[in-house]
Amino acid sequence: TQLLEQSPQFLSIQEGENLTVYCNSSSVFSSLQWYRQEPGEGPVLLVTVVTGGEVKKLKRLTFQFGDARKDSSLHITAAQPGDTGLYLCAGARRGSTLGRLYFGRGTQLTVWP
Amino acid sequence: GAGVSQTPSNKVTEKGKYVELRCDPISGHTALYWYRQSLGQGPEFLIYFQGTGAADDSGLPNDRFFAVRPEGSVSTLKIQRTERGDSAVYLCASRPGLAVNTGELFFGEGSRLTVL
Numbered sequence: 056t057q058l059l060e061q062s063p064q065f066l067s068i069q070e071g072e073n074l075t076v077y078c079n080s081s082s083v084f085s086s087l088q089w090y091r092q093e094p095g096e097g098p099v100l101l102v103t104v105v106t107g108g109e110v111k112k113l114k115r116l117t118f119q120f121g122d123a124r125k126d127s128s129l130h131i132t133a134a135q136p137g138d139t140g141l142y143l144c145a146g147a148r149r150g151s152t153l154g155r156l157y158f159g160r161g162t163q164l165t166v167w168p
Numbered sequence: 169g170a171g172v173s174q175t176p177s178n179k180v181t182e183k184g185k186y187v188e189l190r191c192d193p194i195s196g197h198t199a200l201y202w203y204r205q206s207l208g209q210g211p212e213f214l215i216y217f218q219g220t221g222a223a224d225d226s227g228l229p230n231d232r233f234f235a236v237r238p239e240g241s242v243s244t245l246k247i248q249r250t251e252r253g254d255s256a257v258y259l260c261a262s263r264p265g266l267a268v269n270t271g272e273l274f275f276g277e278g279s280r281l282t283v284l
Contacts, residue, residue: 057210086271097172097259097275098211143210147271152224154201154263154273158210 058082059144061159068134069167076129076162078144085149087120087127088156092141134166170194172276174260180282181250189245189279191260198265200243201273202235206256214258217243218265250283257281 059080068074078087086105090098102111104120104127111118115138117130127144141163145156173192181187193200199218203211213227220240228234232250237243247254257280261273 059210061210088271096277097261098273099275100272103271145210152216154199154216154261154271155213155224155227156211156273158212160208160210 057160058157059146059159061142061144061162063162064160065163065165067165067167070135071133072166074131074134074164076131076142076144076164077126078128078159079126080146081125082146082148083124084146084157085124086147087124088145088147089118089127089129090143090145092143092161098143098145131164134164136166136168139164139166172260172262172274174258174276174279176279177277178280178282180284182284183250183252185250185283187247187250187281189247189258189281191243191245191276193241193243193260193262194274196264197262197274198240199263200237201261201263202243202245203259203261203275204256205259205278211259214245247281250281252283255281255283 062077088103089101092098102118107122107124109120115132119128141161143158143161145158175190201216202214205211215235216224217237232248235245257278259275259278261275
């Protein structure tokens with residue numbers, strides 16, 4: 056059973072469109088991270104959010120942590136083909152081993168030119 | 169090297185065989201993790217080393233899996249009597265020690281294990 060549920064699992068859009076990926080759980084997390092993974096490579100950290108209600112922006116990417124620290128979203132504005140990849144959310148639970156993350160299944164994003 | 173290095177990048181073995189997967193973390197990183205990523209899934213925690221000792225091995229699925237880090241740097245994940253269900257990408261990650269904790273894990277490219 057996945058502690059973090061991501062949706063959608065697959066997303067195929069045209070260049071220039073906006074999109075939102077969701078990461079939901081019934082559990083509370085002390086922090087939540089978003090990673091991007093390309094084929095044949097390991098995940099690369101995009102952002103860490105730690106405060107309920109926190110919003111972080113990274114160029115065209117906007118990350119939000121839910122008020123109750125149980126969910127998060129990633130919004131991409133004006134998607135580009137270079138945004139193609141697997142987006143993974145990962146949560147850290149209070150009291151868990153430092154660096155022990157619970158990952159969602161990921162959202163495979165394809166942006167067509 | 170600059171990043172986390174894992175070897176081999178690909179390993180094909182037969183059911184019942186023994187395999188070893190190696191991880192060379194970023195120089196100076198005292199924390200090392202092994203994760204397993206099955207097809208269509210996110211990475212799943214296996215084991216965590218702080219220095220030479222396994223501080224948390226609760227993610228190892230059974231006693232066929234074992235990992236060592238004898239000198240606090242390179243780690244080896246060992247799988248005995250491999251089964252087809254062990255087929256996955258095994259990811260290694262490292263992080264600076266407790267005093268420097270940005271929460272970021274630095275992952276290697278993984279070792280893809282296929283058990284026939």
